[in-house]
Each structure stands twice: as C-alpha cells, then as structure tokens.
Amino acid sequence: MATILECSELTKKYGSHRAVDNLNLQIERGRVYALLGPNGSGKSTFMKMAAGLIHPSSGKILFEGESVGKNSKAKTVYMPTESYFYSYMTWKDAGHYFADFYEDFQPQVYEQLLSAFSLEPKMKISKMSSGMMAKGKAALALSRDASLIMLDEPLNGIDIIARDQILETIQKYCSPTKTFLVSSHLVDDLERMTDDAIFMKNGGLVMCGKVDELTKHHGKTMTELYKEVYSDCVM
Numbered sequence: 001m002a003t004i005l006e007c008s009e010l011t012k013k014y015g016s017h018r019a020v021d022n023l024n025l026q027i028e029r030g031r032v033y034a035l036l037g038p039n040g041s042g043k044s045t046f047m048k049m050a051a052g053l054i055h056p057s058s059g060k061i062l063f064e065g066e067s068v069g070k071n072s073k074a075k076t077v078y079m080p081t082e083s084y085f086y087s088y089m090t091w092k093d094a095g096h097y098f099a100d101f102y103e104d105f106q107p108q109v110y111e112q113l114l115s116a117f118s119l120e121p122k123m124k125i126s127k128m129s130s131g132m133m134a135k136g137k138a139a140l141a142l143s144r145d146a147s148l149i150m151l152d153e154p155l156n157g158i159d160i161i162a163r164d165q166i167l168e169t170i171q172k173y174c175s176p177t178k179t180f181l182v183s184s185h186l187v188d189d190l191e192r193m194t195d196d197a198i199f200m201k202n203g204g205l206v207m208c209g210k211v212d213e214l215t216k217h218h219g220k221t222m223t224e225l226y227k228e229v230y231s232d233c234v235m
C-alpha cells in the first residue's frame with residue numbers, strides 16, 4: 001500500500017493556541033478515511049494544511065513524498081464547510097469556474113451528479129437551501145479526477161436521502177488511485193462506508209486504524225467508540 005499523505009510532528013498554532021498539535025499520521029492511497037472529532041478538534045485545520053491552503057507552524061506534511069505545494073494542489077480537492085461562490089453564480093457558472101481552474105474537472109460527471117442530486121444547472125446558488133448547497137458543493141468536488149479528495153462535513157444539514165446519495169457517490173468513485181478523507185460528526189453514516197477512522201481531539205491523534213479492526217478489537221460499534229473517546233467533550 002502506498003502512502004499518499006504523511007505528517008510528522010505537524011503543528012499549527014493560532015497565537016498560542018495549538019489547533020493541530022504534534023500530529024503524526026499516514027494516509028494510504030485508495031482508501032476512504034473518516035476524520036472524526038468534536039467541534040474544534042483540528043479536523044479542518046489539518047485538511048487545510050494537506051490542501052496547501054495554510055502552512056504548518058512546525059513539523060512536516062508530505063504529499064506523495066514531497067512537500068505540499070503546487071504539484072500536490074493540482075491533485076488535491078478540499079471541499080470546505082463554508083460557501084465560496086460569487087452571489088451571481090448558478091450551478092452552471094460554478095461548473096465553468098471549476099473547469100477554468102482545474103484541469104481534472106470532468107463536466108460530464110458534474111452534469112450527471114447535478115441531475116442525480118436534483119439540481120438544475122440554471123439554479124442560482126445564492127437561493128439554495130443549505131441541503132441543496134451541500135449537494136452542489138459535493139457535486140463540484142466529486143467531479144474532479146483528483147488523487148486526494150477531502151470533504152469537510154459533506155453530510156451536514158442534509159436529509160437522509162441526500163446523505164445516502166453523497167455516500168453512495170463517494171463509494172462509486174472509490175478506486176485504488178483515489179483517497180477520500182471525510183470529516184463528519186455523523187459516525188453512524190460514515191461507519192457504513194469508510195475503511196479507516198482517524199479520531200482527533202484537541203489537535204492531536206487519539207486513535208486511528210481500520211474500522212473493522214477497531215470495532216472488532218474494542219468489541220464496540222464506531223458510535224460506541226466515538227462516545228467513549230469523546231465522553232469528556234461537550235458536543
């Protein structure tokens with residue numbers, strides 16, 4: 001198994017606060033990872049460093065053995081929790097925007113995903129409900145033929161049917177050359193479709209491993225493990 005992302009003693013400080021604190025982690029190619037942790041545990045900060053959007057304060061983060069930078073950015077998707085569209089944009093405009101920016105953007109896949117998620121290309125994004133917005137953002141992210149696809153809270157605020165559609169789409173696009181890193185608080189949903197789980201707390205790593213091995217070893221479901229690991233956290 002080849003390592004796609006590796007970090008050692010990775011730290012990101014905001015002032016004196018350590019958002020990511022001495023993180024040592026290896027992410028293998030071709031697997032689907034659940035990135036778990038309560039609010040403020042450092043999940044987004046970690047993904048933003050992997051995407052090259054912010055720089056570590058100390059430590060290393062390597063993509064395919066090289067420092068995160070121009071090369072890795074071209075092969076990495078980071079879908080943020082925030083909206084990043086201009087107010088005039090329709091879903092069609094957003095597709096053109098992505099096509100201009102990313103060589104690996106696949107317009108046909110985007111069209112198929114919009115249709116599967118019941119979104120019309122001519123719909124104005126600023127008028128979308130939060131669930132429609134989540135589906136459109138996922139359609140854009142999943143239309144890139146990238147090696148590392150990081151989805152930050154893709155399941156938040158959407159109904160069960162849309163949730164299943166997004167999870168099924170991730171499963172459909174899984175391949176030995178693609179790695180998914182999906183952050184969520186919805187452990188139940190992720191347990192069904194992820195190979196590995198990373199538990200973060202206070203910017204550090206609490207536990208990580210293959211989902212089937214962790215559940216077998218501890219004799220607990222992922223939800224039970226989650227509750228145990230974060231029993232002292234306010235959620």
Ligand SMILES: Nc1ncnc2c1ncn2[C@@H]1O[C@H](COP(=O)(O)OP(=O)(O)OP(=O)(O)O)[C@@H](O)[C@H]1O
Nearest residue numbers: 014018019020037038039040041042043044045046
């Ligand atoms: N730009 C910033 N400036 C200052 N502090 C920040 C900044 N971004 C994140 N933090 C702090 O870093 C810590 C980790 O935040 P982060 O967003 O990475 O957590 P998270 O696990 O993604 O949380 P959530 O599940 O709520 O999205 C938090 O304490 C947060 O307040």
